[in-house]
Amino acid sequence: MAADPRQFGRRGVRRALVLLAGAGVLISGCASMPDSGDIHPVKAQGGDSQVRVYAVPPRKGAQPEEIVTGFLEAMTSDDADFATARKYLTAKASKQWRPGDGTTVLAAAPDVGQPASGSRGEPGMGYPLRGRQIAAVDAQQAYQPMAPRDYRSSLHLSLQTTPEGKEWRIDALPAGLVLGASDFQRNFVSINNYYFASGRDVVVADPIYIRRKQDPVTGMDATAQAVKSLLDGPTNWLRPVVESPFPTGTALKDGVTSLTFDDRNTLRVPLNEKASHVGRPQCVKMAAQILFTVRDVTSTRVEQVELERSDGSQLCVLGRGQAEEFAADQLSGRPDNQYFVDEKGRLAVLSGAAKEITEPELVTGPLGDGRLPVSAVAVARDEHNAAAVSKDSRRLFVSSIVSDGEPGAPVLESRGQNEHDRLSAPSWDGRGDLWVADRNPADPALLRLPGGTGEPQKVKIVPGLDGGRIEALKVSADGVRIALLLKKGDTTTLNIGRVERSGPKNDPVVSVAELRPAAPQMETVTAVSWAGPSRLVVVGKEAGGVQQVRYLRTDGSSPPDSLPGLNGVKSVAASDDPERPLVAYSEDDGIVRRPAGGNWQTMVEKEHGSSPVYPG
Template sequence: MGADRKGGARPRPGRAVAYAALGAVLLAGCASMPDSGDLRNVESTPRQDTRVRVFAMPPAEGAGPAEIMQGFLEALTSDDPDYDTARKYLSSDAARSWRPERSTTVLAGGPSIEPDCRAGAEPTSTVTCVLAGSRVATVDAQLAYEPAGGAYRKKVHLTRSPKDGQWRIDGLPDGVVMGKSDFQRNYTSVDKYYFASDTAVGSTGQPVAVADPVFVRSKVDPMTQMVRSLIGGPTRWLRPVVRSSFPTGAALQKDASGLAPDDQNRLTVPLNLQASQVAPRKCTEMATQVLFTLRNLAPTLESVELQGAGGHRLCDLSEERAEAVAWRGSAKSPENLYFLDGKHRLVRIPTGSTSTNAVPVPGPLGEGGKALDSVAVSRDEHTAAGVGDQGRSLYVTSLASGGSLGDALVTSQGATPADRLTTPSWDARGDLWVADRDPHRRRLYVMAQGVAKPQDVAVPDLSGTILDARVAADGVRIALVVKKGDKRSLLIGRVQRDDGTGQGTSVVELRSAAPDLEQVSALSWAGDSRLLVVGREQGGVLQMRYVQVDGSTLDGPAPGALTGVKSIAASEDERVPLVAYSEDDGIVRLPSGAQWQKVDKDGSAPVYPG
């Protein structure tokens, strides 16, 4: 993810935070309140250099209601840690009761002020105005982002003090509101990490790390914000399927602020815990959560020390040990790229190789005569699942010489290949997922360890047909391309495992991960909380972009344009080149800092393990 990673990395958009404060800048560009006419925008601040700290000005002596409203909205987009300047535009009672941390509402073009503010019973002393706009998203008190639509209208009441004659806001909603460009300047998306509740991998039973993306104010002590958010627990959507090793009541010490690594790239985190409250293994897991989370903000961070009450050391942890404590998709580099050759056999090329010479995999999928339509390779690269017979049959077999293909594990009765099985997908548990698109028997299946009897997965919120299904490495989230009418949308669902109650496995609380794309045609997981998607907006052209699982758009470069894209392959490890199948060029790959390169003109269906 950072400069310390080895070569071959592709840049991750929108993740790093710069800490240098180059100066204080007065916000500009806000329109004054007109006396009459239609709504006028209080324009979003133009995009600033992300290293610049932005501060607003307090209200001027004798400022009228229009200036107070304008100045307050500007102050909401500043870098004041506690919105101290914004509170100066409020009456003393309103300043005490206003809770800006409750939410952030993001509007398409900044809030507008209705020009004809309605006067109260005493026009010279009270005014009621309305803020209006078109909602894009909200960030809640847990810092969780959610796309939103519809109109935004909130009343703001102003009063002129009888003592000094100054206008102040004395009635307003909790939370803050700002335009999209101000939000992108003020906030950054960061993954905090928890552990899947019921998943362990490997011979030592490593817990599986799960990324929970949130948005924090990028220039307002972001590390301390993130540790508080991490200790506070997972966001509501993810909470049912993950756990935290921080005990109930854990918190940063009251005076903790300004958390940052020292010159040895070591971070000390002061907690309110006694040593007797923390078992050694739990402490190590807590430190792992902190280190995984804060490396989003400080890529060179090498170790974390947790301190308890009184400054006593609870435990410390290096980056190397953390990777051994928990399994994390982005830390696991695939050994090979896989795809189907011109004979529809499974072949592979070592991931780090610049060669274009692919060799058949050992076993019946590479050495046998079975023609395949799509394939998925398990994350340990020991097993593969192939869909053949024009989408009718799913086979699972070992990637070892001498193995047999055996009988199909799943068979579809769909009338055409488009009505049959999707590309299969593996999670870290070794479970295999596939969907059947047969209109008469639409199903999502999971097979434990890739060999158990297919189990129906309930999707109670589903409205439409699953065209593609790709499970996340952590096994607690799944990405679905769903067709409803003429629209093909990208949805993320939470995987609820069978907990012994006989309810079975289900995918619940579907939410959009790419709300502005109407025709999603291909996808791949490309990080712990992001995906690479091919699709088009309404009336737009086909494009390839990164999206977050929470539906936010990452601020950064998209992969280079490529015509005729039918499928894509990315790895959670961001150092690995992107690969795609194009009707025009076959298998192509995108090394870091380079253009798309041809690999195999006759190849198709590229995949990395997963």
């Protein structure tokens, strides 16, 4: 099955797949299979149907093409410290190469160009590497998407003296790893590290990528990797707005590379001496961070986390239920109800407790009895009040939806000349503050109303919007992040910003900093909603494509969840609870919902309602 190196050319790395009969496991061999050497048996992993790549060392007398092919393939494996991949490098190059420094993610495996001989005084051969880069993962394991761009780099080879004689080896290579998207997804998995919002007992998700199985560099299993990365601290982007109660220098106890559960589903985490003297309140928060972080890493249901001192004695124990007091959505009513605006501009509710679709009911008060016809709403997370934009999008009202009363004066008015240049749909954060955008071209602004009814305050965006304007917004339950739809020309993009607060705690100066693209592959995004701690549901389309509803992580990467197609979607709403149905408004089908794992179901005919929302 040897691949003919003469066919190497520009077609990139080839891959040979072998199916183990009866084992249900695929293994991927080196693109250029050796015609000599030992055969290594592969033990089948029960229930593991993932493709596994096993690196193959260079054969004696391997030609430059085989060295290049073999190294690129070995880079996609997970052997300890990339030992096999290093066999393709010179001693100096191997010492300098640090695979953990970051990963360049290409749309497909790198394409290798025709070799070029070194110029006079530079013996050897150079092979250009080309591709379309779609993302980068930095040394903190943070993922950053990008609009596809040309990637160009190279590998340089030289003849080296070895005990077997002269052999070709790579003496210059790109930093870190260079992987195609499929290899990246096979080797890495997205997880959330959790830190506390600055000055608050609420956890905030910080998405990163770790190795799915054992980390070749540290030798740690996935759970240990997750805890290690948590102890290393938040990513640079999130760091200014979060904090961690772990004492500086806290790490796993020396030699710990695996964390396992006992028969009561308790995870024991041995820490080093730095954490041995913390008090119980601090330890409880430390345990909560670990519990939230590891619960999505393993299929085992984490019932409690026990932290241990360096001498093995117990530091503290925290149960799953106790940790929930630190959840960002703790103010939400349970179950979350679904709200919408009916054909007469009234706010209606569908019970979140009902398993079957039920008849909607109008809320109590002026928003439900028709005295204040509205076009868009946001229901407070405690489901006691709601903010509503008037039919002409000029005025913003806040009213109770659980008791009757007279309509109050508007809390905000826009001076925009037409409906589309006035107020956006509002959004409540987890602190009880209300956010809205005034789209008036003469005075565009992002506004925050403390407590929902306080004096509107302009929120500064650093750096500015560079000529764009905010079309829509959604604030996360933790109040630390905001999703903005920014329109510039004919393009509307999705961006995630960091909400920073400075000054007095009771009267802070609030700003949004360091906007970053969350869907650079999409030409236009028309709607967005938070769908969990670090997940969004987005409506948009790629250049030349059709509209789609899809999930995205806040770092811009795509989770494996897929959604069935739906046409003419104008708005979408999701709960922080993944078990709650996704809700959308379609011009073709009306208000529809999709239960977890199910298909879209019509809730309200298109003539009778629009603008569905969950609390938030």
